[in-house]
Amino acid sequence: MGREGQGAEDTIADPHASDARDARDVHEAAIALRGVTKQFGAVTAVKNVSFEVPSGSVFGLIGPNGAGKTTTFSMMAGYLAPSAGELSLLDRAPRDVDALRGKVGVLPQDALLPPAELVGEYLVFLAQLQGMTRAKATASARATLAEVEGLDWWKVRCGTLSHGMAKRVGLAQAFLGEPRVVLLDEPTAGLDPRVAYGVRRIIGARKGRCTLVISSHNLQELEEICDYAAILDRGSLITHGAMAELTASTSELRIELAQGPVPEDAVRAIEGVKAVAVDFNTREMTVTFDRAVADAEEMIRRACGVLYHHQARISAISKGRRLEQRVMELTDRG
Ligand SMILES: Nc1ncnc2c1ncn2[C@@H]1O[C@H](COP(=O)(O)OP(=O)(O)OP(=O)(O)O)[C@@H](O)[C@H]1O
Structure with a gap:
């Protein structure tokens, strides 16, 4: 730049x-x-x-x-x-x-x-x-x-x-x-x-x-x-x-879980977590966090620790929402 x-x-x-x-x-x-x-x-x-x-x-x-x-x-x-x-x-x-x-x-x-x-x-x-x-x-x-x-x-x-x-x-x-x-x-x-x-x-x-x-x-x-x-x-x-802001990659994690436990309350209790939403069809957990408390990498570390402790099986983890999802939300014509 x-x-x-x-x-x-x-x-x-x-x-x-x-x-x-x-x-x-x-x-x-x-x-x-x-x-x-x-x-x-x-x-x-x-x-x-x-x-x-x-x-x-x-x-x-x-x-x-x-x-x-x-x-x-x-x-x-x-x-x-x-x-x-x-x-x-x-x-x-x-x-x-x-x-x-x-x-x-x-x-x-x-x-x-x-x-x-x-x-x-x-x-x-x-x-x-x-x-x-x-x-x-x-x-x-x-x-x-x-x-x-x-x-x-x-x-x-x-x-x-x-x-x-x-x-x-x-x-x-x-x-x-x-x-x-x-x-x-x-x-x-x-x-x-x-x-x-x-x-x-x-x-x-x-x-x-x-x-x-x-x-x-x-x-x-x-x-x-x-x-x-x-x-x-x-x-x-x-x-x-900035793309990082549009995709919320500095304040959100997306975690895909395989079959097994979905310990959403335990994730919700992690320091810095503001909200947790789970889509049980896709088994995708969206974790919104306070970036003043921890950055995305630290939140990934904390979330992985809690999920493993509760025997959850992680298939994928990424920062932020896909741009596609964000655009769909913002341009939803209802
Ligand atoms: N020369 C023109 N005369 C009349 N209407 C037009 C003209 N050019 C564009 N429009 C209208 O303006 C609007 C915006 O068109 P534009 O082509 O800029 O959109 P776009 O985002 O590029 O769309 P697309 O992704 O389909 O290419 C549309 O409603 C289109 O019909």
């Missing part, structure tokens, strides 16, 4: 290296939304949304269908202007193309590559549009294509790439020129599990080099990669914050 701009000095292909030392590029919030609303005629797609994306973070945009994720993403990318409120990216309006040139990389959800172009030439062309010389653009294109493990496709026509390969070339174009902010809309949608795993690994390797915003339906993936998130539902912001 907080290492934004560092990568700019490591790369040979970055034409903005001098900009990186510019004081304007040091931001606490890479993106800030204040009372942002987007109206499409009578439809309010995004309603009065305010949150910040901390610099250097990996930030998830979460929500069910129609929540307003793509609309929010499109306003961040400068594709749409808010109807009301303010949205700033690196302290600029996202539509300030000249100020932001080369500082923002975007992978739209349905990005199409020009079928007749060679992959390498296409990336070089896009890098040149950022203002790089041909030599720097070539170096940047090669570096980002290597990053997505696609250097072999340099002379391959875009139209012949598989869906997974095309997605990785899309990622390479989003990474061109070492941008400070990278926006990825549904980067693993429609990919088979192995390719999706590879894409997650590539994105994970970017952590700390830039601010990453990822919109996805795959909550397990977001829980793994993101350190902050915003949850939207029907256009409104439901909650936002």
Whole structure:
């Protein structure tokens, strides 16, 4: 965290290296939304949304269908202007193309590559549009294509790439020129599990080099990669914050018990425990504790001691709720 701009000095292909030392590029919030609303005629797609994306973070945009994720993403990318409120990216309006040139990389959800172009030439062309010389653009294109493990496709026509390969070339174009902010809309949608795993690994390797915003339906993936998130539902912001807070991983334990005793009263009596709930169908015990009394690791130690003492058999233990469970609770439409 907080290492934004560092990568700019490591790369040979970055034409903005001098900009990186510019004081304007040091931001606490890479993106800030204040009372942002987007109206499409009578439809309010995004309603009065305010949150910040901390610099250097990996930030998830979460929500069910129609929540307003793509609309929010499109306003961040400068594709749409808010109807009301303010949205700033690196302290600029996202539509300030000249100020932001080369500082923002975007992978739209349905990005199409020009079928007749060679992959390498296409990336070089896009890098040149950022203002790089041909030599720097070539170096940047090669570096980002290597990053997505696609250097072999340099002379391959875009139209012949598989869906997974095309997605990785899309990622390479989003990474061109070492941008400070990278926006990825549904980067693993429609990919088979192995390719999706590879894409997650590539994105994970970017952590700390830039601010990453990822919109996805795959909550397990977001829980793994993101350190902050915003949850939207029907256009409104439901909650936002650090992933550890959203999943309550600092104040809750989930313990799965195999057949045998379920000594919930004994667990309830542990110092620091605030509440214990048991789902007897899944044999899952949820323990809420006071983190001022003990941290999660200490609570795991105490709970295991008590459970073993009472001959309970533990199948699994984890900190916090699954993000999926949290989102279901928060976006329950009753
Ligand atoms: N161009 C548009 N014109 C009219 N309504 C729109 C437009 N774009 C989005 N909407 C509406 O705004 C709401 C939010 O849509 P948006 O695509 O941002 O949601 P989303 O969270 O990305 O959904 P999904 O997960 O299904 O992609 C929906 O009700 C949608 O129908």
